Amino acid sequence: MVERRIPVKVEEAVHKVMEYIKHGDVEEVLLKEACGRYLGESIIATHPVPPFDRSPYDGFAIRAEDSKYATRENPVSFKVVETIGAGKVASAPLQPFHAVRIMTGAQMPEGADAVVMIELTQSYVEEQQTFMSIKRSFEAGDNISFKGEDVQKGEVLVEKGTKINPGTVALLATFGYSQLQVIQKPRIGVFATGTELLSVNQELEPGKIRNSNAPMVCAQIEQSGGIAIDLGILEDDFEKCYRAVGEAINSVDFLITTGGVSVGDFDFLPAIYEKLGATVLFNKVGMRPGSVTTVAELDGKLLFGLSGNPSACYVGFELFTYPIIKSFLHSKKPHHSVVKATLGSDFLKANPFTRFVRTSIEYTKEGFVVNPARLDKSNVVSSLAFTNGLTILPGGTKGFQKGQQVDVLLTKDTN
Amino acid sequence: MVERRIPVKVEEAVHKVMEYIKHGDVEEVLLKEACGRYLGESIIATHPVPPFDRSPYDGFAIRAEDSKYATRENPVSFKVVETIGAGKVASAPLQPFHAVRIMTGAQMPEGADAVVMIELTQSYVEEQQTFMSIKRSFEAGDNISFKGEDVQKGEVLVEKGTKINPGTVALLATFGYSQLQVIQKPRIGVFATGTELLSVNQELEPGKIRNSNAPMVCAQIEQSGGIAIDLGILEDDFEKCYRAVGEAINSVDFLITTGGVSVGDFDFLPAIYEKLGATVLFNKVGMRPGSVTTVAELDGKLLFGLSGNPSACYVGFELFTYPIIKSFLHSKKPHHSVVKATLGSDFLKANPFTRFVRTSIEYTKEGFVVNPARLDKSNVVSSLAFTNGLTILPGGTKGFQKGQQVDVLLTKDTN
Numbered sequence: 022m023v024e025r026r027i028p029v030k031v032e033e034a035v036h037k038v039m040e041y042i043k044h045g046d047v048e049e050v051l052l053k054e055a056c057g058r059y060l061g062e063s064i065i066a067t068h069p070v071p072p073f074d075r076s077p078y079d080g081f082a083i084r085a086e087d088s089k090y091a092t093r094e095n096p097v098s099f100k101v102v103e104t105i106g107a108g109k110v111a112s113a114p115l116q117p118f119h120a121v122r123i124m125t126g127a128q129m130p131e132g133a134d135a136v137v138m139i140e141l142t143q144s145y146v147e148e149q150q151t152f153m154s155i156k157r158s159f160e161a162g163d164n165i166s167f168k169g170e171d172v173q174k175g176e177v178l179v180e181k182g183t184k185i186n187p188g189t190v191a192l193l194a195t196f197g198y199s200q201l202q203v204i205q206k207p208r209i210g211v212f213a214t215g216t217e218l219l220s221v222n223q224e225l226e227p228g229k230i231r232n233s234n235a236p237m238v239c240a241q242i243e244q245s246g247g248i249a250i251d252l253g254i255l256e257d258d259f260e261k262c263y264r265a266v267g268e269a270i271n272s273v274d275f276l277i278t279t280g281g282v283s284v285g286d287f288d289f290l291p292a293i294y295e296k297l298g299a300t301v302l303f304n305k306v307g308m309r310p311g312s313v314t315t316v317a318e319l320d321g322k323l324l325f326g327l328s329g330n331p332s333a334c335y336v337g338f339e340l341f342t343y344p345i346i347k348s349f350l351h352s353k354k355p356h357h358s359v360v361k362a363t364l365g366s367d368f369l370k371a372n373p374f375t376r377f378v379r380t381s382i383e384y385t386k387e388g389f390v391v392n393p394a395r396l397d398k399s400n401v402v403s404s405l406a407f408t409n410g411l412t413i414l415p416g417g418t419k420g421f422q423k424g425q426q427v428d429v430l431l432t433k434d435t436n
Numbered sequence: 437m438v439e440r441r442i443p444v445k446v447e448e449a450v451h452k453v454m455e456y457i458k459h460g461d462v463e464e465v466l467l468k469e470a471c472g473r474y475l476g477e478s479i480i481a482t483h484p485v486p487p488f489d490r491s492p493y494d495g496f497a498i499r500a501e502d503s504k505y506a507t508r509e510n511p512v513s514f515k516v517v518e519t520i521g522a523g524k525v526a527s528a529p530l531q532p533f534h535a536v537r538i539m540t541g542a543q544m545p546e547g548a549d550a551v552v553m554i555e556l557t558q559s560y561v562e563e564q565q566t567f568m569s570i571k572r573s574f575e576a577g578d579n580i581s582f583k584g585e586d587v588q589k590g591e592v593l594v595e596k597g598t599k600i601n602p603g604t605v606a607l608l609a610t611f612g613y614s615q616l617q618v619i620q621k622p623r624i625g626v627f628a629t630g631t632e633l634l635s636v637n638q639e640l641e642p643g644k645i646r647n648s649n650a651p652m653v654c655a656q657i658e659q660s661g662g663i664a665i666d667l668g669i670l671e672d673d674f675e676k677c678y679r680a681v682g683e684a685i686n687s688v689d690f691l692i693t694t695g696g697v698s699v700g701d702f703d704f705l706p707a708i709y710e711k712l713g714a715t716v717l718f719n720k721v722g723m724r725p726g727s728v729t730t731v732a733e734l735d736g737k738l739l740f741g742l743s744g745n746p747s748a749c750y751v752g753f754e755l756f757t758y759p760i761i762k763s764f765l766h767s768k769k770p771h772h773s774v775v776k777a778t779l780g781s782d783f784l785k786a787n788p789f790t791r792f793v794r795t796s797i798e799y800t801k802e803g804f805v806v807n808p809a810r811l812d813k814s815n816v817v818s819s820l821a822f823t824n825g826l827t828i829l830p831g832g833t834k835g836f837q838k839g840q841q842v843d844v845l846l847t848k849d850t851n
Contacts, residue, residue: 052636052651053651053654053666056655056658056659057659064821068640071645072640072645073642073643079698079699079700079701104701105643106631106632106672106700106701106702107630107631107632107643107672107702108630108631108632108633108643108644108671108672109631109632109643110642110643122701124700124701124702125698125700125744126630126632126645126744127632127643128642128643178821179821179822183821186655186659186821186823186824186848187652187653187655187656187659187750187820188652188750188794188819188820188821188822188823189820189821190648190651190652190654190655191648191649191651191652191746191750191820191821192648192820192821193636193651194636194646194647194648194650194651194652195645195646195648196646197636197637197638197639197640197646198636199635199636199637215522215523215541216521216522216523216524217521217522217523217524217541217542218523220614221467221608221609221612221613221614222612222614223612224612225483225487225612227488227525227543228488228520228522228523228524228525228542228543229523230486230487230541230610231609231610231611231612232609233605233606233607233609233610234606235609236467236468236605236606236608236609237602237603237605237606237609238602239468239605240471240601240602240605241602243471244471244472244601244602251468256523257521257522257523283494283540284494285494285521285539285540286494286519286521286537286539287521287522287539329522329541331606335602335603335606358799359799360799360800360803361802361803379603384773384774384775384846385775387776388775388776388803404603405602405603405604405606405607406479406593406594406598406601406603406604406606406607407594407603408601408603409601431799433601
């Protein structure tokens with residue numbers, strides 16, 4: 022007698038998993054290791070930006086009041102007393118009708134309150150002294166980047182839980198975060214189960230195939246921001262699997278198994294979950310592929326029983342494990358984005374259940390265009406290599422035609 | 437007298453840089469290190485997939501001819517001689533009216549040519565021997581995944597130069613690529629120039645700011661697939677800069693400097709390029725920010741003179757250095773994607789030159805929506821932390837209003 026399982030809807034399954042979100046602790050890293058990690062502390066401006074009044078141009082710093090009567094007919098001359106590049110400070114406060122030649126980014130000399138761009142000046146030398154003259158007046162404050170005009174000291178600039186990108190790195194550097202708190206990566210164990218499985222470096226044998234799920238899932242984990250711990254292959258032996266799973270749980274934040282979750286004679290995961298005392302959140306999802314995806318919980322720790330079928334395994338990870346990893350990292354947007362796209366080719370299969378079609382999605386000027394990634398047979402591993410999204414075809418539909426709009430779950434950037 | 441430079445158009449500048457594309461060599465890595473790298477060899481199917489005829493279901497393997505006369509009224513019985521799970525091989529060829537209980541993924545027994553799903557059978561035991569009966573006939577080939585039906589041996593599945601994603605990893609594992617050729621990462625040196633620059637771990641001093649460009653550019657390099665070599669800070673001293681740049685060139689594939697490319701008194705890069713005998717491809721680009729971006733070439737090696745202004749530096753990297761890195765990695769799509777997006781807020785500045793506005797882009801079901809990332813002042817470093825795209829506002833325009841369609845260069849995935 023085949024066991025009858027009641028399928029839950031995809032949204033409900035996701036919801037059940039998300040009830041067991043666990044947030045990671047923080048750890049300290051060097052700035053140069055921080056890109057791609059998630060902020061474990063908010064970035065606070067440790068000083069104003071700019072940190073001092075500075076010149077945004079190459080020009081001359083003057084006292085605006087000295088320029089008051091400057092006109093085309095009656096230019097006003099200034100004695101150029103020194104030149105300061107960025108990083109240098111004027112040696113003395115500015116005197117009336119003196120000017121400091123100042124470069125972009127240099128601090129305004131004391132007493133100066135305007136900058137005249139070089140193009141608006143005429144320089145000349147008299148008795149080995151350089152002068153410059155201007156033909157119009159300037160207001161106090163003209164052409165100055167004022168201290169704090171961009172950022173005030175103490176401002177919270179980026180919040181904890183934000184993914185660090187190169188721009189964030191620039192900000193961290195600006196404010197002296199040579200070390201910083203980031204969220205620890207979750208440690209996720211991966212077992213591939215199945216007597217048919219060989220290691221990648223083994224020669225093929227009759228009836229056997231190489232283990233492709235564990236390497237794939239490990240790559241998915243790393244790509245999502247977790248640490249993958251490849252725990253190897255388990256043959257279909259209840260006792261061995263039970264012991265291995267039971268032991269592994271203690272050393273990881275989450276545990277993934279692939280295979281063994283269906284209702285075949287050697288699908289032992291359901292019985293293992295039962296013997297471990299784990300609560301099964303669901304063991305059948307109304308979707309293709311991956312209907313046998315099972316998630317259980319033991320002492321608040323999630324056990325992801327992904328299908329042994331490579332495509333189903335991929336989909337199960339992206340729908341259920343990915344948002345748990347992102348939540349662990351304190352991401353405020355733990356789920357993959359869903360976008361509208363135009364179907365680039367027919368997909369005429371009927372869908373009694375929601376179907377997640379492995380998809381190669383392209384960004385074009387006309388919007389997203391998707392093409393189901395090669396064959397849609399759930400055992401075709403090759404299509405996964407071109408997958409950067411999953412086209413969501415709702416259950417109860419009869420097929421879709423080229424040109425129709427569909428929802429697509431983006432699983433990866435396209436570069 | 438201020439030097440007059442002739443601006444080139446952005447497209448022309450990109451084109452000039454792309455004339456100096458250099459393709460990287462290959463190196464060998466372990467499969468578990470391969471994700472995110474670029475294939476240095478095409479993936480070729482080392483065996484057919486499936487590698488043998490196998491059952492796609494839990495069921496019974498039979499000889500179809502034995503089922504020929506099976507009807508609802510006259511079921512045909514089969515002696516169940518053994519059970520094979522995936523990874524096991526039947527012990528003997530199948531005899532007439534014998535059946536092998538077979539699990540998903542298991543190899544078809546010799547002599548069997550159809551699989552009957554468990555749901556369509558009735559099992560019973562007589563004298564300690566299990567039998568099963570069926571009520572309809574099956575054709576030879578029913579419910580078999582045939583050897584090679586997905587992939588033929590020798591097929592080229594993924595080409596050299598493709599970025600390796602988790603699906604590619606699955607494919608590599610399937611075909612036994614425990615080690616593989618990937619493209620070497622380009623080694624890119626980064627100098628930050630400017631007397632105003634402090635290291636990230638230094639306390640602020642009058643007139644000085646911390647070096648944020650080099651950490652940012654290093655992060656951009658790593659994110660793009662290169663190896664960043666942070667060569668430190670150079671003060672604005674011609675001789676020191678000249679020597680440092682001249683020496684560094686020999687140990688890197690490309691060299692980036694930030695700052696020193698404008699026309700100020702201490703902008704020494706133009707003179708350094710000249711003294712080195714480098715050919716300047718351009719030293720002014722018709723764009724904002726980053727108009728002073730300069731790219732030179734010495735013995736076929738590119739020297740990127742990015743602006744010292746953080747936003748201009750960011751833009752210069754993404755437009756000119758990024759595609760060179762991707763080309764080095766043999767990517768067939770070296771440039772960032774450009775998409776249409778809806779402006780989420782007004783941007784009313786006139787654009788005499790093409791403007792690249794730092795942008796926070798969101799994927800929504802209605803398409804892309806962009807919001808200029810906080811202030812658009814070229815010295816506002818904080819906006820960079822929220823930048824994942826650059827909105828392209830063409831030159832000669834007077835400003836854009838909320839709701840208008842604009843082009844956006846995507847600089848990063850959104851997760």
